[in-house]
Amino acid sequence: MEEKKEELPLKKDSSEQEKIRNYIEEMAKDKKAPVAKDLVQLKHVDVKKQEISQETLDLAKTLKEQYVKYDQFERLSNDELTILESFIGGRMFLSRIAIVANQSRIPLGIDPYKKADLEKILKSLIEKDYIQSEQVGDKLVYFLTERGKYRIQ
Numbered sequence: 097m098e099e100k101k102e103e104l105p106l107k108k109d110s111s112e113q114e115k116i117r118n119y120i121e122e123m124a125k126d127k128k129a130p131v132a133k134d135l136v137q138l139k140h141v142d143v144k145k146q147e148i149s150q151e152t153l154d155l156a157k158t159l160k161e162q163y164v165k166y167d168q169f170e171r172l173s174n175d176e177l178t179i180l181e182s183f184i185g186g187r188m189f190l191s192r193i194a195i196v197a198n199q200s201r202i203p204l205g206i207d208p209y210k211k212a213d214l215e216k217i218l219k220s221l222i223e224k225d226y227i228q229s230e231q232v233g234d235k236l237v238y239f240l241t242e243r244g245k246y247r248i249q
Contacts (some may be wrong), residue, residue: 150238172224178224179199179217180240187239190214 105169122176140144182196198208209217218238221227226244229236 131246156179172226175217176221179214180221180244183227183240183244183248187237189235189237190218193238195217243247 106211115151152189178200179193182193185192188196194209194211194214198213201208218227221244222229225241226247227238228241229238231237
């Protein structure tokens with residue numbers, strides 16, 4: 097009986113060794129497989145530097161000047177900023193602008209804007225291209241330009 101017990105472990109060892117041997121052989125086969133970089137042949141390509149035409153340079157210069165002009169903001173006074181930031185709707189009459197701009201001034205004890213002062217500030221903002229105005233009936237309606245919208249964001 098002792099002999100049979102000894103034979104069984106030997107059979108197990110040989111079957112495990114066989115499995116290990118098979119596994120190692122499989123791994124060796126995978127290592128011999130060609131790698132993608134070995135299968136591909138690369139060619140050298142000469143690259144020539146593109147020349148920029150004078151027309152393209154002129155266009156780029158013009159666009160840059162317009163962008164700089166558009167992007168530069170003048171220094172606005174506190175009153176101009178207050179009026180600019182009071183635009184809550186798309187289009188506003190002078191009376192509505194006065195109500196919105198003055199609603200924060202009166203509780204603080206600051207004198208409200210008078211009509212002449214508001215018109216002067218609005219004229220200044222129109223000259224700086226932050227707002228525009230249109231005649232509607234007998235009144236002017238004011239609205240923000242793209243530059244004005246960009247400034248208050």
